[in-house]
Amino acid sequence: MQSDDGPGPEDKTVVEGAGRIGEKVNDGAGQIGPYRLIRELGRGGMGEVYLAEQLEPVQRKVALKLIGTRRSGSAFDAMFEVERQMLARMYHPAIAQVYDAGTAEDGRAYFAMEWVRGEPIVDHADHHALDERERLQLFIRVCRGIQHAHQQGVIHRDIKPDNVLVDRVDGVAMPKVIDFGIATGIVERDGSRYADSASSGRAGTRGYMSPEMVAGPATAVDTRTDVYSLGVLLFELLTSRRPPPADDSEALTEMREILMGSARTVRAAASGTERWTPRDLSGLGRELRWILARALAPEREARYDSAAALAEDLRRYLDGGVVEAVPATPAYRWRKFLQRNRLVVGVAAVVTVAVVSGLVVAVYGLLQARAQAERAEQIALFSTNMLDSIDPRIADGADTPVLDRVLSDAAERVGVELAGQPSIRAEIELTIGRAYWALGRLEPARRHLETVIKLFEGRRPEPAYLDAGALLVQIDAELARLDEAMARADHLLALAESDFARDQARRMRLLLAKSAVHFHAAEYDRVIALGQQVVEQIGPEADERLIGTRIDALRRVGQAYSELHQLDQAADWLGRAVSQARQWDHPVSRGLLVGLLNDRSVVLLRQQRYAEAEPLLREGAREGERLYGSDHPDVITIFGNLGGSIRQQGGQDNVLESLPFYEKSRDLALERYGPQHPRSVASTYNLGNVYRDLGRIDDALAAHREAFARRDAFAESHLFQGLVYLGLGQSELATGNLSEARDLLLIAIDRLETLVGPRFHRRIEAMEALAETLDAMQRPDEAEQWRRQAEALTAQGDAT
Numbered sequence: 001m002q003s004d005d006g007p008g009p010e011d012k013t014v015v016e017g018a019g020r021i022g023e024k025v026n027d028g029a030g031q032i033g034p035y036r037l038i039r040e041l042g043r044g045g046m047g048e049v050y051l052a053e054q055l056e057p058v059q060r061k062v063a064l065k066l067i068g069t070r071r072s073g074s075a076f077d078a079m080f081e082v083e084r085q086m087l088a089r090m091y092h093p094a095i096a097q098v099y100d101a102g103t104a105e106d107g108r109a110y111f112a113m114e115w116v117r118g119e120p121i122v123d124h125a126d127h128h129a130l131d132e133r134e135r136l137q138l139f140i141r142v143c144r145g146i147q148h149a150h151q152q153g154v155i156h157r158d159i160k161p162d163n164v165l166v167d168r169v170d171g172v173a174m175p176k177v178i179d180f181g182i183a184t185g186i187v188e189r190d191g192s193r194y195a196d197s198a199s200s201g202r203a204g205t206r207g208y209m210s211p212e213m214v215a216g217p218a219t220a221v222d223t224r225t226d227v228y229s230l231g232v233l234l235f236e237l238l239t240s241r242r243p244p245p246a247d248d249s250e251a252l253t254e255m256r257e258i259l260m261g262s263a264r265t266v267r268a269a270a271s272g273t274e275r276w277t278p279r280d281l282s283g284l285g286r287e288l289r290w291i292l293a294r295a296l297a298p299e300r301e302a303r304y305d306s307a308a309a310l311a312e313d314l315r316r317y318l319d320g321g322v323v324e325a326v327p328a329t330p331a332y333r334w335r336k337f338l339q340r341n342r343l344v345v346g347v348a349a350v351v352t353v354a355v356v357s358g359l360v361v362a363v364y365g366l367l368q369a370r371a372q373a374e375r376a377e378q379i380a381l382f383s384t385n386m387l388d389s390i391d392p393r394i395a396d397g398a399d400t401p402v403l404d405r406v407l408s409d410a411a412e413r414v415g416v417e418l419a420g421q422p423s424i425r426a427e428i429e430l431t432i433g434r435a436y437w438a439l440g441r442l443e444p445a446r447r448h449l450e451t452v453i454k455l456f457e458g459r460r461p462e463p464a465y466l467d468a469g470a471l472l473v474q475i476d477a478e479l480a481r482l483d484e485a486m487a488r489a490d491h492l493l494a495l496a497e498s499d500f501a502r503d504q505a506r507r508m509r510l511l512l513a514k515s516a517v518h519f520h521a522a523e524y525d526r527v528i529a530l531g532q533q534v535v536e537q538i539g540p541e542a543d544e545r546l547i548g549t550r551i552d553a554l555r556r557v558g559q560a561y562s563e564l565h566q567l568d569q570a571a572d573w574l575g576r577a578v579s580q581a582r583q584w585d586h587p588v589s590r591g592l593l594v595g596l597l598n599d600r601s602v603v604l605l606r607q608q609r610y611a612e613a614e615p616l617l618r619e620g621a622r623e624g625e626r627l628y629g630s631d632h633p634d635v636i637t638i639f640g641n642l643g644g645s646i647r648q649q650g651g652q653d654n655v656l657e658s659l660p661f662y663e664k665s666r667d668l669a670l671e672r673y674g675p676q677h678p679r680s681v682a683s684t685y686n687l688g689n690v691y692r693d694l695g696r697i698d699d700a701l702a703a704h705r706e707a708f709a710r711r712d713a714f715a716e717s718h719l720f721q722g723l724v725y726l727g728l729g730q731s732e733l734a735t736g737n738l739s740e741a742r743d744l745l746l747i748a749i750d751r752l753e754t755l756v757g758p759r760f761h762r763r764i765e766a767m768e769a770l771a772e773t774l775d776a777m778q779r780p781d782e783a784e785q786w787r788r789q790a791e792a793l794t795a796q797g798d799a800t
Helices: 073-089 123-129 130-149 211-215 223-239 248-258 286-295 307-316 330-342 356-369 373-389 392-397 402-417 422-438 444-453 463-478 483-499 504-520 524-538 544-563 567-583 588-606 610-626 635-649 652-673 677-691 697-709 722-733 738-757 761-774 779-797
Strands: 034-046 047-054 060-067 098-103 109-114 166-168 171-177 188-190 192-195 275-276
Touching: 034 060, 047 211, 047 392, 060 275, 109 463, 123 130, 130 171, 130 223, 166 373, 192 544, 211 223, 211 779, 223 286, 223 307, 223 463, 275 286, 422 463, 444 463, 444 588, 463 504, 463 779, 483 504, 504 524, 504 544, 524 544, 544 567, 544 588, 567 588, 588 610, 588 635, 635 652, 635 677, 652 677, 652 779, 677 697, 722 738, 761 779
Parallel strands: none
Antiparallel strands: 034 047, 047 060, 060 109, 098 109, 166 171, 188 192
8 A cells, every 4th residue: 555645546536537636735724624634536526535534533544525615505515415415325345435424614515435445447357367257246246336326216327447446355356336426517528527517417427428318318317327337337347448438329339239249340430430340349258248238228228127137147147047138049948947947056065057058067177177189079079969959949838847858868878978988977977966956856866976976986086976975965864864874974074084185175065964964863963063163164264165065054053053942043053154145146155045044934933933034935935936946845845934934923814825835835745755754744744733723623633643643754852753742632622532632732741841941832832732621621720730830931931
């Protein structure tokens, strides 16, 4: 950083204009309020900006903005006040923060804002030689800042490189949007700034202004004006040149036609010479060109609706997803289907898209890693045959199983066409297995992953062996093959210690896989120990490869605390996991978030905070269906819990609204897992509860008896082993089977105390049901005794 004696490149904090930028302030006029002026940073239409030092109550450097002396007392004071109020409402890491505002002794208004040490975004990208991906990631952060401003009712209207400054914090580029105060009719032409007295609302910089800003009036401007300016900024960030200005409509139209592939040149409006050709944009991928064409559309209706929509399309481009700006040709429709079932590899897996595009990506990585021409030719032939076997038009129907077709075809071909290349085949089989795992298709996933293991029999294991093994541990745990899963986990961990000692990422994922076995065995203390070990070893500053693993470890610990009904600890660990998943700018975070929203909601349900759980579950169901479809395991679970959050808020209307969610959860679980699986048993039990609330007693009794008969699907130490006695006891009571109800409720009270504790609200509910049963059996003294115990425990819970 430069000293305070002169300007440095990091001082481009505001719009620069004519004036003595960088000159130190005379000592005699060097303080305004608690701020000591150091030097002038820049001038804009509304005044000057100084670097200043705040003296109290804290000491820090700020950018101090003052209304120009000649403007004071005029309409500019009002405009300054508007800007101050607008900025004060915004708080976002990509927007310069306002700290303070006031009036100087000479009557001029001022406000102190964050002093951004940085350089314009295009300069920063060039100076640091950022590649395309890094530039787009940086730009997406800018879009999010602009979107925040729009949500606060603020339109910037002068987005350009000089107003987006970038500083590096711990090696990470951090953009800041500055200068929201341009509503004074100042228009910049050819690098100079002029006042437009005829249209004070038409502020901005010519090369970045939208067509509606150029044409006026100011009332025609909306948030899509900023989207256009963002498009110009993105164009310059990617090409180092600006597109034709909006007032050169002919050249701009031709430029967009080049972007869309339907024009050959763009003429300079004044000279008629060729200025752009398709070759000039050859470095931009087809999807990026369509994104730029949409952002730069002259008609606002044809642009992205918001800065967030532009950012999301760029994110889809980076993730290899479907770009909305590209026309929905048949070749794109089938990818849209796949997007609704995005293969986000959960738990400890690497993100892999195991459909046509994903296989090509995987193959390309293998080609890069192996220089042998023979191997490269075989892999390329395999991927080509895969592509030729899938007709994109088959995705025209919404019910067409495109993904299964691709995976099935891959499975058939891989064994034949890569038979002589076991290492390559192992990685392709792993890709297919991961895809099935991500979709919740456990048995086909298991078959392909077992093939990977067999391919290394008699050979030295490679990383693919560990990756496949880690997934098999989790699948076997899910399928209740706990002994087999634990033996495999211990074997893989020993192998990782001996042969892969430097591979921390895989060792951490294996520890989490082992914790999954303990979780399904209801050994929650061991789950917590392993999860905490992983979090501590990864540390707070995780490598990109380990961020997902850390989030999953936080989740696993939170789940264990939730099952132990240590709900405050569960909320803390799961809250951290949700927060980090929301902040993680990676496609896998969306899949993680679906499960995390359910887990966090379960804690709220157990805390009887049903209304708070409902919006989280609705978000999880919405995102889960979009990513995976309705029959994914996580989505099935969320449907059931969403029904519970609605039903338990009370009232007949809520009970009726919850019924379709319960029925959908039960039906999907039975279809996918069969009647003996824990998910099916639990969803059947829950459906019995809502049937009873609706007065459908025969249906309730049948559902609870079915769940009770299959209760061995859960470990003896699982909470279900208490709840199932409660639910069936309540249904027997409602039917009039009093002796059966009494016996079941006594067992429920005893088991729930052992499993959770005496003040657990479901145990109190069982005591109240037992009192009602004893009343019906004409045993009022015993009933009163149980009722008083329930009231005393409720009072103790309220007191704590």
